[in-house]
Amino acid sequence: MTDTRFDPSRADGHWQRAWEQAGTFTADSNSTKPKSYVLEMFPYPSGRIHMGHVRNYAMGDVLARYKKMRGYEVLHPMGWDAFGMPAENAAMEKKVHPGAWTRANIEAMKAQLKRIGFALDWTREFATCDPEYYGHEQALFLDMYAAGLVYRRSSTVNWDPVDMTVLANEQVIDGKGWRSGAEVEKRKLDQWFLKITDFAQDLLDGLGELEHWPDKVKLMQENWIGKSSGLEFSFELSSGEHLPVYTTRPDTIFGASFVAIAADHPVAQGMAGDPAVADFIEQCKKGATTAAALETAEKLGYRTEITAQHPFTGEALPVFIANFVLMDYGTGAVMGVPGHDQRDFEFATKYALPIQRVVARDAADADAPMGDEAEAGDGVIVNSDFLNGMTVEDAKAEVITRAESGGWGKGTTVWRLRDWGISRQRYWGTPIPFIHCDACGIVPVPKDQLPVTLPDDVDFETPGNPLERHPTWKHVDCPRCAGKARRETDTLDTFTNSSWYFLRFASQPADAPFDPAEIAKWLPVEHYIGGVEHAILHLLYARFWTRALERIGKLDVKEPFAALFTQGMVTHETYSHGGNGWLSPEEVNRTSDGATLKASGEPVEIGRVVKMSKSKKNVVDPDNIIENYGADAVRWFMLSDSPPERDLPWSEAGIEGCWRFVQRLWRLFGQIDPAAAGEDKALARKAHQAIVAVADDIEALSFNKAVARIYELTGAAEKAAPSESRNFAIRTVLHLIAPMMPHLAEEAHAMLGADALIADAAWPVHDAAMLVEDEVTIAVQVLGKLRDTINVQKGIAQDDAVNLAMQSSKVRQHVGEAPPRKIIFVQDRLINFVPGPVTKPAP
Ligand code: ANZ
Ligand code: ZN
Numbered sequence: 001m002t003d004t005r006f007d008p009s010r011a012d013g014h015w016q017r018a019w020e021q022a023g024t025f026t027a028d029s030n031s032t033k034p035k036s037y038v039l040e041m042f043p044y045p046s047g048r049i050h051m052g053h054v055r056n057y058a059m060g061d062v063l064a065r066y067k068k069m070r071g072y073e074v075l076h077p078m079g080w081d082a083f084g085m086p087a088e089n090a091a092m093e094k095k096v097h098p099g100a101w102t103r104a105n106i107e108a109m110k111a112q113l114k115r116i117g118f119a120l121d122w123t124r125e126f127a128t129c130d131p132e133y134y135g136h137e138q139a140l141f142l143d144m145y146a147a148g149l150v151y152r153r154s155s156t157v158n159w160d161p162v163d164m165t166v167l168a169n170e171q172v173i174d175g176k177g178w179r180s181g182a183e184v185e186k187r188k189l190d191q192w193f194l195k196i197t198d199f200a201q202d203l204l205d206g207l208g209e210l211e212h213w214p215d216k217v218k219l220m221q222e223n224w225i226g227k228s229s230g231l232e233f234s235f236e237l238s239s240g241e242h243l244p245v246y247t248t249r250p251d252t253i254f255g256a257s258f259v260a261i262a263a264d265h266p267v268a269q270g271m272a273g274d275p276a277v278a279d280f281i282e283q284c285k286k287g288a289t290t291a292a293a294l295e296t297a298e299k300l301g302y303r304t305e306i307t308a309q310h311p312f313t314g315e316a317l318p319v320f321i322a323n324f325v326l327m328d329y330g331t332g333a334v335m336g337v338p339g340h341d342q343r344d345f346e347f348a349t350k351y352a353l354p355i356q357r358v359v360a361r362d363a364a365d366a367d368a369p370m371g372d373e374a375e376a377g378d379g380v381i382v383n384s385d386f387l388n389g390m391t392v393e394d395a396k397a398e399v400i401t402r403a404e405s406g407g408w409g410k411g412t413t414v415w416r417l418r419d420w421g422i423s424r425q426r427y428w429g430t431p432i433p434f435i436h437c438d439a440c441g442i443v444p445v446p447k448d449q450l451p452v453t454l455p456d457d458v459d460f461e462t463p464g465n466p467l468e469r470h471p472t473w474k475h476v477d478c479p480r481c482a483g484k485a486r487r488e489t490d491t492l493d494t495f496t497n498s499s500w501y502f503l504r505f506a507s508q509p510a511d512a513p514f515d516p517a518e519i520a521k522w523l524p525v526e527h528y529i530g531g532v533e534h535a536i537l538h539l540l541y542a543r544f545w546t547r548a549l550e551r552i553g554k555l556d557v558k559e560p561f562a563a564l565f566t567q568g569m570v571t572h573e574t575y576s577h578g579g580n581g582w583l584s585p586e587e588v589n590r591t592s593d594g595a596t597l598k599a600s601g602e603p604v605e606i607g608r609v610v611k612m613s614k615s616k617k618n619v620v621d622p623d624n625i626i627e628n629y630g631a632d633a634v635r636w637f638m639l640s641d642s643p644p645e646r647d648l649p650w651s652e653a654g655i656e657g658c659w660r661f662v663q664r665l666w667r668l669f670g671q672i673d674p675a676a677a678g679e680d681k682a683l684a685r686k687a688h689q690a691i692v693a694v695a696d697d698i699e700a701l702s703f704n705k706a707v708a709r710i711y712e713l714t715g716a717a718e719k720a721a722p723s724e725s726r727n728f729a730i731r732t733v734l735h736l737i738a739p740m741m742p743h744l745a746e747e748a749h750a751m752l753g754a755d756a757l758i759a760d761a762a763w764p765v766h767d768a769a770m771l772v773e774d775e776v777t778i779a780v781q782v783l784g785k786l787r788d789t790i791n792v793q794k795g796i797a798q799d800d801a802v803n804l805a806m807q808s809s810k811v812r813q814h815v816g817e818a819p820p821r822k823i824i825f826v827q828d829r830l831i832n833f834v835p836g837p838v839t840k841p842a843p
Pocket of ligand 1: 228246248249252324325327328329330331332333334335336337339340341414
């Protein structure tokens with residue numbers, strides 16, 4: 001035995017340097033071993049690693065280290081999603097260059113990650129703001145352009161007139177810019193788009209094959225892609241025009257009591273000469289733009305003079321301009337069926353329009369009064385002429401058939417998915433590699449002139465796009481005619497940066513974005529781990545880029561991520577004091593029966609346990625924790641308590657428990673006794689079982705279960721008397737914790753005399769024979785009644801079992817002295833005695 005205490009402040013750094021010097025985690029793509037690519041979503045370099053990162057990377061790290069022990073060549077890289085608005089905000093607020101701010105953050109965060117001892121291949125590190133990286137991205141973008149997957153069109157954007165920038169929908173809060181607070185305007189701007197809609201069906205179909213993705217994520221993607229089928233048909237308007245509408249519920253056509261069109265629909269625009277109409281359209285523009293926001297917003301309409309003729313009844317339906325109809329979905333016009341669509345119901349209630357039931361649970365309910373909401377459920381068609389009595393499905397088909405044969409409509413499929421607008425009027429992003437020439441139009445930057453790099457000398461004193469107002473950067477000669485021309489000043493949405501980074505990790509030649517042959521060795525990513533907040537956009541965009549690159553012959557992979565895991569959040573109690581806002585855990589003394597202010601001893605209110613966030617001050621800084629407890633205790637905590645997909649509440653008591661366990665293990669490892677002899681079969685069996693179970697748990701990412709197993713085996717080993725089996729059990733614990741507490745494992749491994757790294761060791765091998773329990777309990781019955789149970793060797797012969805059973809006085813008492821007339825024996829299950837004497841059967 002050496003030290004009685006494990007000292008992470010010395011050991012952590014020592015082993016981290018040892019791994020680094022040995023290149024332990026450098027992935028060799030030429031290795032002949034089977035390959036495994038483990039990836040966590042790369043971080044945005046905000047400045048500091050937070051507990052959410054630690055949890056995310058700890059999980060990936062266990063997988064990466066475990067896979068290595070199982071004989072795989074593992075790729076486990078790390079880099080930085082380094083473009084984006086926060087760097088520009090910092091530039092405006094702190095007067096630092098976005099590049100300098102980002103680089104400094106990367107350095108700080110990298111040092112933090114190293115202190116946690118993650119098994120990362122740092123040789124492949126890059127930041128998306130590296131000109132090499134974004135230059136290759138520009139090349140890929142040009143390839144997509146050449147293949148017709150990139151186009152430009154005018155589209156409506158949210159324009160912040162103060163910050164002079166386009167805002168994403170999420171940046172518009174109550175119609176105002178999230179930073180400036182200015183009233184947001186809708187503007188038409190020429191924007192660049194990627195044709196993701198070309199892949200809508202394929203992206204949808206692909207979900208079906210992603211067995212190892214969470215169902216909820218697949219469902220979210222499915223809804224986002226939003227395939228719906230229905231009928232597109234035209235109303236004849238009293239104005240003589242034809243108005244096409246789209247409906248997914250043609251079966252409800254007899255329930256239509258109005259028609260509604262979007263404010264920017266051409267028919268509405270045609271009426272804008274009327275000041276009242278113009279006013280209403282103006283009012284709609286200020287409101288919400290997203291479908292989700294419209295769902296909850298008050299439904300508003302303007303009743304026009306025009307009517308629409310119902311295709312079956314000939315009835316004249318009023319035509320409204322309505323704020324809940326979106327111009328860019330379907331045809332921008334709808335038939336309003338208040339009985340069965342909630343938006344229409346609210347609208348009809350407000351404007352006193354008829355609400356007629358046309359689908360009922362039962363034909364007898366046809367004329368029952370309506371409740372206070374629309375009935376969206378299935379049922380039988382009522383109040384609908386020739387559709388009466390049909391199922392919803394049949395009625396849909398019938399109306400589509402009639403519309404098609406009558407020539408006034410046709411069955412169609414509509415997608416919710418829109419093409420991806422990738423133009424951002426920002427500085428800190430990938431410059432879009434195009435040049436505008438008055439003579440030649442839009443000209444791609446020749447590939448030998450890539451990367452188009454960002455200028456360094458930019459100012460953030462004035463609002464707007466710094467690239468646009470830079471004195472020289474945008475002025476270039478046209479690559480085609482050599483005349484005076486202008487660079488595109490939009491940059492790419494930062495989601496493009498994260499749409500292919502996993503390819504660049506796998507292969508990074510200097511002269512190409514990647515080498516498809518190298519990619520084939522590593523992709524698809526075997527385990528991709530990250531936050532569920534990326535369930536839609538990032539994951540869909542990455543799936544799209546992979547497909548797009550495959551289509552244009554750059555790549556031989558379609559689905560980039562074979563398995564996806566979305567981890568829960570790290571949460572913490574919140575503290576406040578006398579209505580003076582939130583307190584950080586550092587300002588608070590927390591005991592088992594309450595909390596007080598450290599400074600004054602005054603009582604502190606303990607609030608809800610919520611996701612750690614700066615705004616609630618309920619954050620715990622990983623650096624401080626590592627300083628106090630070492631990396632392994634933190635890693636262990638991140639894996640122990642909660643199932644990994646659930647939230648993990650941080651607690652001081654929890655981390656202290658982990659620290660004590662680290663020390664317990666250290667003492668146990670010191671108790672291996674080479675002189676110990678003898679067997680402890682039960683303990684040996686437990687160890688063999690743990691080898692299998694912990695492996696299964698890790699592969700299922702059930703880290704908390706693996707941890708529980710390890711606690712159990714540790715406890716059993718601690719209690720056991722010295723024996724060879726005990727030595728084996730302790731060595732087993734050591735190897736099982738190696739992926740989780742690698743510093744402690746290395747230190748103990750060395751202390752026990754190993755001269756190789758445990759990170760390079762193999763996962764322990766179990767003995768299959770040792771897994772099975774070799775004793776069984778069998779029931780002993782007399783005349784079918786249970787009289788006793790006995791423990792016997794598995795597979796015992798009948799005679800031996802009977803002899804053992806007869807040693808039981810309870811059994812003997814009922815069998816009697818005479819030899820039994822009959823014995824029923826079921827191997828390893830039961831013995832049933834039928835006592836004598838033998839009676840002769842009647843003649
Ligand atoms: C009549 C109807 C009756 C509808 C009913 C629904 C239920 P999904 O399923 O999401 O594709 N709609 C069509 N175009 C629209 C637009 N541009 N803006 C707002 N709403 C629009 O939704 C399709 C349904 O949403 C369509 O079917 C239409 O309302 C409405 F019991 O038509 B429905
Ligand atoms: Zn030109």
